[in-house]
Amino acid sequence: MSKGNLTRRGVLKTGAVAGAGLALPTYLSAAGHEGFTNAPTGSTVTLGFNVPQSGPYADEGADELRAYELAVEHLNGEGDGGMLNTFSSKALQGNGILGKKVEYVTGDTQTKSDAARASAKSMIEKDGAVMITGGSSSGVAVAVQALCQEAGVIFMAGLTHSNDTTGKDKRANGFRHFFNSYMSGAALAPVLAANYGTDRKAYHLTADYNWGYTTEEAIKSSTEAMGWETVAAVKTPLTQTDFSSYIAPVLQSGADTLVLNHYGGNMVNSLTNAVQFGLRDKQVNGKDFQIIVPLYSRLMAKGAGANVKGIFGSTNWHWSLQDEGSKAFVQSFGTKYGFPPSQAAHTCYVQALLYADAVERAGSFAPCAVVEALEGFEFDGMGNGKTLYRADDHQCFKDVLVVKGKENPSSEFDLLEIVEVTPVDQVTYAPDHPQFAGGALGSCNNGA
Amino acid sequence: MFGLNKKDASLLLIVAGLVAFAPFLLNPFPEGSAMAQFNAGYPDLMQRFVIFGIFAIGFNILFGLTGYLSFGHAAFLGVGSYAAVWMFKLLSMNVLPAIVLAVITAGAFALIIGYVSLRRSGIYFSILTLAFAQMSFALAYSVLTPITGGETGLQLALDDPRILESASASEGNIPVPGLFGLEMRDSFEMVMGSWVFTFNFGYYFCAVIMLIAFYLSIRIFRSPFGMMLRAIKSNQQRLNYTGVNPRPYTLAAFVISGMYAGLAGGLMASMDPLAGAERMFWTASGEVVLMTILGGVGTLIGPVLGAGMIKYMENIISKINSDILHGWFAFLPDGLEDLVVTMIYPFIGKGWHLTLGIVFMLVVIFLPGGLVEGGQKLANLFGRKKADNPKSASTEPAE
Numbered sequence: 001m002s003k004g005n006l007t008r009r010g011v012l013k014t015g016a017v018a019g020a021g022l023a024l025p026t027y028l029s030a031a032g033h034e035g036f037t038n039a040p041t042g043s044t045v046t047l048g049f050n051v052p053q054s055g056p057y058a059d060e061g062a063d064e065l066r067a068y069e070l071a072v073e074h075l076n077g078e079g080d081g082g083m084l085n086t087f088s089s090k091a092l093q094g095n096g097i098l099g100k101k102v103e104y105v106t107g108d109t110q111t112k113s114d115a116a117r118a119s120a121k122s123m124i125e126k127d128g129a130v131m132i133t134g135g136s137s138s139g140v141a142v143a144v145q146a147l148c149q150e151a152g153v154i155f156m157a158g159l160t161h162s163n164d165t166t167g168k169d170k171r172a173n174g175f176r177h178f179f180n181s182y183m184s185g186a187a188l189a190p191v192l193a194a195n196y197g198t199d200r201k202a203y204h205l206t207a208d209y210n211w212g213y214t215t216e217e218a219i220k221s222s223t224e225a226m227g228w229e230t231v232a233a234v235k236t237p238l239t240q241t242d243f244s245s246y247i248a249p250v251l252q253s254g255a256d257t258l259v260l261n262h263y264g265g266n267m268v269n270s271l272t273n274a275v276q277f278g279l280r281d282k283q284v285n286g287k288d289f290q291i292i293v294p295l296y297s298r299l300m301a302k303g304a305g306a307n308v309k310g311i312f313g314s315t316n317w318h319w320s321l322q323d324e325g326s327k328a329f330v331q332s333f334g335t336k337y338g339f340p341p342s343q344a345a346h347t348c349y350v351q352a353l354l355y356a357d358a359v360e361r362a363g364s365f366a367p368c369a370v371v372e373a374l375e376g377f378e379f380d381g382m383g384n385g386k387t388l389y390r391a392d393d394h395q396c397f398k399d400v401l402v403v404k405g406k407e408n409p410s411s412e413f414d415l416l417e418i419v420e421v422t423p424v425d426q427v428t429y430a431p432d433h434p435q436f437a438g439g440a441l442g443s444c445n446n447g448a
Numbered sequence: 449m450f451g452l453n454k455k456d457a458s459l460l461l462i463v464a465g466l467v468a469f470a471p472f473l474l475n476p477f478p479e480g481s482a483m484a485q486f487n488a489g490y491p492d493l494m495q496r497f498v499i500f501g502i503f504a505i506g507f508n509i510l511f512g513l514t515g516y517l518s519f520g521h522a523a524f525l526g527v528g529s530y531a532a533v534w535m536f537k538l539l540s541m542n543v544l545p546a547i548v549l550a551v552i553t554a555g556a557f558a559l560i561i562g563y564v565s566l567r568r569s570g571i572y573f574s575i576l577t578l579a580f581a582q583m584s585f586a587l588a589y590s591v592l593t594p595i596t597g598g599e600t601g602l603q604l605a606l607d608d609p610r611i612l613e614s615a616s617a618s619e620g621n622i623p624v625p626g627l628f629g630l631e632m633r634d635s636f637e638m639v640m641g642s643w644v645f646t647f648n649f650g651y652y653f654c655a656v657i658m659l660i661a662f663y664l665s666i667r668i669f670r671s672p673f674g675m676m677l678r679a680i681k682s683n684q685q686r687l688n689y690t691g692v693n694p695r696p697y698t699l700a701a702f703v704i705s706g707m708y709a710g711l712a713g714g715l716m717a718s719m720d721p722l723a724g725a726e727r728m729f730w731t732a733s734g735e736v737v738l739m740t741i742l743g744g745v746g747t748l749i750g751p752v753l754g755a756g757m758i759k760y761m762e763n764i765i766s767k768i769n770s771d772i773l774h775g776w777f778a779f780l781p782d783g784l785e786d787l788v789v790t791m792i793y794p795f796i797g798k799g800w801h802l803t804l805g806i807v808f809m810l811v812v813i814f815l816p817g818g819l820v821e822g823g824q825k826l827a828n829l830f831g832r833k834k835a836d837n838p839k840s841a842s843t844e845p846a847e
Contacts, residue, residue: 053797053798054798054801058798105767106767106769106797107766107767108766108767108797108798112724112726113599113600113601113722113724113726114601114722114724114726114727115726117720117722118492118496118762118763119763119766119767121492121720122490122492122493122763122767125490125491125492125646126487126490126492126493138599138600139598139599139600139601139724142600142601142603143600143601143603143722143724146603146604146722147720147722149621149622150621150622150624150633164600169600169603208589208590209589209590209598209599210593210598210599210600211599235590237586237590238589238590238599439605439606440605440606440607442606442621442622443621445621
């Protein structure tokens with residue numbers, strides 16, 4: 001009780017200590033508080049390029065990184081400007097973003113959600129990145145997207161094709177330019193009907209993970225809608241390298257079409273096995289046996305070699321497109337690296353530019369301002385024709401390419417030919433489409 | 449102190465000191481300098497240091513004491529993570545129930561796997577544990593997708609029930625894990641000149657748990673139970689002949705070390721609420737073996753050092769790219785600069801595995817006792833006078 005005595009000296013002491021105690025944290029944490037995570041304070045802004053540099057998609061990752069380096073060059077006003085010259089929005093001046101010079105840090109996702117998140121976290125916490133972009137797998141995209149939402153930075157997805165990225169796992173701070181499984185199905189179905197008829201029996205081999213499931217579902221529902229019948233859908237382990245035991249039962253099943261919902265090395269191996277088994281020379285139900293690969297990439301076509309000839313698939317973009325944007329991009333990429341860019345490089349390059357443009361138009365790096373600028377944004381001149389960033393799910397809607405393995409390739413890059421450019425209306429779906437059901441965007445997060 | 453002898457107590461104090469001042473120790477270079485690349489004092493990496501420290505400490509209880517080499521320990525880490533994330537989804541974002549359930553689930557899982565695997569010893573035991581872990585991985589990756597989220601991993605969603613929290617998701621953002629209102633990601637930055645030190649609540653939470661885990665491990669090492677485990681390692685047959693059944697002891701050690709792994713998994717999920725199947729992949733199990741051997745098998749502090757070393761290389765070395773190298777060597781003449789960069793390039797960035805491999809080989813060849821032996825040798829070198837009582841306080845070998 002005697003301690004309760006108030007003396008002048010005691011009050012002053014306590015007051016001074018308490019005041020210092022209260023003031024200390026405010027002073028100490030004053031730096032870098034602009035109302036959002038990693039607000040750029042100096043004359044530079046840091047972007048984080050999180051791409052697979054090791055693991056099964058390392059080739060794509062390397063190409064993505066090349067594209068980002070090119071994009072940074074163009075944003076900083078070096079090089080020939082690439083798509084900045086053809087982009088319909090003219091906000092970017094070639095003087096960085098909002099006058100700040102663009103710098104970047106890189107990380108390795110290893111195509112593992114954990115490693116990708118660790119790498120993204122270090123970019124955010126250590127390097128002060130204000131935007132994370134890249135990746136070559138849907139699992140990684142979804143994981144990093146959730147992290148960015150939590151941390152309050154923008155995520156611009158790289159190559160991710162699963163419906164879930166902008167479906168059940170969508171987030172307000174995440175944006176996807178790449179197309180998705182549903183769009184592949186919707187674009188492929190009419191071409192398949194025109195070439196192979198409407199009464200086929202399909203047999204699916206599906207990579208046993210998230211992307212495989214959504215792709216199988218998308219292809220199934222759009223082919224069944226035009227009259228095809230699905231005989232069976234068999235899951236194959238992602239680590240499988242020899243698919244002969246899966247190919248053998250296909251012929252006994254009475255199916256006359258094989259759909260390979262595989263990507264990367266899986267697709268290269270399963271397609272090679274199928275061709276070696278002579279499936280394509282077979283006649284079933286009075287029809288030639290056919291093989292379909294829903295998601296194609298040039299790197300895969302290269303791996304599968306001559307086996308891809310005449311096989312249909314879909315792709316987001318191809319370097320042989322003749323619009324101004326594609327030509328400008330292929331031109332500056334080719335000049336710098338000596339070969340044409342892949343679709344992964346294209347989508348990453350475009351994402352970097354779209355982000356920079358949105359910041360410029362919003363006049364701020366704050367994630368919520370960027371989200372507002374990107375939502376419902378319509379643009380052109382980026383290689384896919386007129387494109388819309390839909391506000392409901394942050395998915396880009398644009399034309400989809402249906403491609404076919406070229407019969408007589410003229411170079412090691414000229415492996416695919418464009419069969420049809422499916423117009424955007426045909427691949428558009430309602431935001432609450434059953435294949436995208438569940439999940440919610442939530443609200444944008446500015447972070448600290 | 450705390451029932452420890454003087455050596456162990458001082459070791460515990462040293463570790464506590466290191467852990468408490470880690471934000472300073474790991475950020476020795478000023479912000480913005482070329483060497484800032486090597487700073488490791490950011491929350492995510494510091495959390496990883498202590499979490500994998502816990503994982504390795506637990507692994508060392510099994511491997512260091514009984515000599516049973518489990519090649520499937522990552523399975524328990526994964527199970528712990530999944531359990532913790534499910535608690536976040538169903539119950540609340542408080543980390544305590546999540547961690548408790550993670551430890552219990554991992555312990556139960558270890559009991560089942562250990563009961564079967566421990567019927568064999570040596571290489572057969574290793575293969576059995578490896579098989580179980582790969583089985584768990586395959587289950588988590590595809591078959592059990594509804595429970596584990598498959599390839600994408602188990603994530604929180606806005607519409608999770610979280611029955612103990614009502615208004616949490618009202619602002620449209622998923623709440624973050626915390627301890628009675630204190631968020632794990634809360635950090636506090638201290639600016640001193642050009643140095644920035646980050647103090648993160650999540651890190652200190654993990655650090656306290658790590659110290660408890662470390663203390664428990666010292667007690668186990670010094671207990672009669674620990675002695676029995678060492679007896680199993682040195683000669684199991686003799687133990688059998690003297691009429692002692694070693695199975696209950698090895699099983700207990702296996703379950704304890706599984707619970708440590710579960711604790712680490714639960715903490716990982718608490719720091720970053722996502723559980724992915726890759727956490728259970730066999731390379732993850734191999735990593736903890738590397739950590740323990742790199743640091744020093746059977747020593748108390750070795751596994752923690754090994755864990756720190758590997759995580760440092762994974763997160764720091766792997767992020768150096770060729771541009772940064774060019775920046776460092778810009779002072780050299782052009783031709784020479786390119787040459788130096790070309791020579792170093794294979795060992796950085798995606799080549800960090802190569803660097804790790806070289807370091808691992810050097811350690812195994814020249815320091816079979818791990819980094820701890822290196823420390824001992826240094827201590828002997830510089831403190832000859834104390835030669836008969838070297839600093840082995842921190843480095844008590846197992847045998």
